[in-house]
Amino acid sequence: MRRLWFAWAWLDGDWRENVAVAIDDAGRIAEVETGVSPAGSEAVPGIALPGLPNLHSHGFQRAMAGLAERGQRPGEDFWSWRHVMYRTANEFDPDEIEAVTAMAYVEMLEAGFTAVAEFHYLHHDKDGTPYANRVELAGRIVAAARASGIGLTLLPCLYSAGGIGRVAEPGQRRFINDIDGFCRLHEETASMLRSEMPGAALGVAPHSLRAARPEDVARIAALFPAGPIHCHAAEQVAEVDDCVAALGARPVEWLLDHAGVDARWCLIHATHMGASETEAMARSGAVAGLCPLTEADLGDGIFDGARFLESGGRFGIGSDSLIRIDAAAELRQLDGSQRLRDRRRVVLSPNGSAGTALYAGALRGGAQALNLPVGAIAPGARADIVVLDRDGTDLAALPPGFWLDQFVFVGGSKLIDRVYAAGRVVVEQGRHVAREAAVARFRPVLRRLAAAL
Template identity: 55%
Template sequence: MTAIHAETALLPSGLAHDVRVTFASAMIETVEVGVAAQAGDEIAPCLLPAIANLHSHAFQRAMAGLAETRGPADDNFWSWRKEMYRFGLTMGPEHAEAVAAQLYMEMLEAGFCRVGEFHYLHHDTTGAPYANPAEMAERIVAASCEAGIGLTLLPVFYAHADFGGAPPLDGQRRFIHDLDAYARLMERAAALVAALPGGVLGIAPHSLRAVTPDELTAILPLARGGPIHIHVSEQTAEVDACLAWSGARPVEWLLDHAPVDERWCLIHATHMTEAECTAMAKSGATAGLCPLTEANLGDGIFPALAFLEEGGRFGVGSDSNIQISLAGELRQLEYAQRLAHRSRNAIARPGGSTGLHLLEEALAGGGRALGAPHGIAVAHPADLVTLDMSAVDWLPRAKTLDHFVFAEGIGIDGVWVGGAKRVADGRHVHRDQIAARFQQAMRDLLANGD
């Protein structure tokens, strides 16, 4: 039996004091409020439910910081995408596993407990399928097991370069499937996830650019009741191209032509009209926001206030993995709204804590988007985070979550996933061995790139 006693804890009912949580295996067994610590308890100033990172492309962690040199003309998402394709074409299975393990270790150290891996690096460097069609998916699963993070695997269906079924580009050759090959991949992926404690399987039609309407309809049953994630309305050029193709904007088209409900996560959804915000919120779909990546790529600002006013829900992910920071994603989301609306404490209830509201929304939205229970409650997974507040022992406890999101001095101390302690004293328990493999993989990749 493991027991954690926290001076303050974030429960489904809100912040509570003198909370004792026990677990003997993967699930929380008891949650007591207003009780004293007992001998042998782990003592923490603040206990949080670990939050799901709902959107990741693991292989892109390898190029973090390597695409920040301006080209001869204006740089934008599309010029970044060319560099991403070039980098992705050099990565072998061993490299992909080492990079993913490093990333997942960093996510755990940042307070994330589960990752939604939007996995589309499928084939070998020539574009030919591996003998095992799930070779790269197996590497993702192996990396998640080594790091100890929960996994929602979202194999990507990607067939075209643009709206209307345009032939794929050469740089996309590692991503491409037809319907039969994708069905075989999903069959193998289902077996992989079934053997993974806490594993969840969903599908990821890449985008309306990459999937025709008929293909989208055909692959939906392969989700088997699991999550459905899709990129949509990330770029203004995408909106313009969708209008030219269909006469409708991407979110508008998707809501009119697909059975979008609470199983769906619309990644980015950056460029929406008020009508699209309202319709998306009413559909029950989660907005999958990746604020640090969206800022890095110059995507634009998600209309969070309009969406939330209509009852919409969101979670956060790290997408291109330029930086792994739970607090950073939430802070960037809030600051973008402040800049757009020239206000402060934009995403908060009247009179309420901004940090608390951001964390609660990200917790609920991330858990729903990845098909996983969430929160500190009996019979929920023991996915827990304790904070290190030793540098701010003067801080009023009511200000803890605002300080965690918006200031310096509060770090991640311990992280448990399914009852297993993965991070102690802010450091992953297998950091040295995982980091050594990652460093060697990066040396190999950069040498190959040169």
């Protein structure tokens, strides 16, 4: 048992002073005491926050960050970006996928994300045949997570089609499974996780109504009766139009009516919804998996956060395409998109600190979506703690009520000094302890990809 002591920690939505946190050998928090002296504890300088869950990641995409920002023709959009993504996906062997994913996870920890939900659709070998070990690539994600220390919810993705009622394209060959093949893959993933990373959670991810057959999405909760269910929905207007044409309903509307969407579900993006759809999704208890930096980069559109939160909706944040890995910047972009649209300020928290409301909301929704004991400094939780530097920054001059606004809107990840993941120090002075090793493996992969694209 280790005992850490912080002058300040954010506990259950409040700043508390003189906080001792006891951590057991499994990396879980055993006890939290407030108003105690540092005697008998390891005193940690700085301000302790629960680490944020990252509810949406495609690890291999880290390699293409910044490589698809050059216009080739007028009218570049999500769909042209997706061609670059497919070429990237088809380029890598298992070692390279592990190297790229490990780099992403190292950067997540440096940026304040201490657990990640990996939405994993890259299953097969480059020619589309399953590996002899069907879960070869899932195993590489687990290896990357273990090397970095990040908490993991693995979401094997069911991807069967190239659009509603359309066969898959050649570029999608590494993703494709029919429902029977997928059930087998899922079972083998479960058994691999039990041996390789017993603390990880397992869920399931029907990719979207465009890439999984709607009849399979409708029964996914019954087929997989435990664990979170993540599904992309309504990211692009063209996808909404296709769905209306094929199924007579908008994607979120269809999912709410046919798939039993409830608190097990996390709908990724949910960008394009009508007012009543937004309110119905909020009532369902599902988490809106918002990826504001990616949504801005891809030109997706603006999620109606104001209406969704007013209706009691739950949200979390994800870094999706990994164009930039930064928890505070995601929250700032979410808030900023509402301000730009409405030409108003502090739209998402009319009654108090926006930084606090955003951070608290993303902790709660993220923990729900990951189905892991994360998102709080509390007994039973993974000891995932982000320590902000207080003395070297503006924070020292300000009372605690301003600290999360400073983190989200002003200082961001450069305020992060140390990060504990499951009780272990993984980031020291803002740098991951395994950064150098990760960079050494990542750089040759990036060099090769940049030459190949």
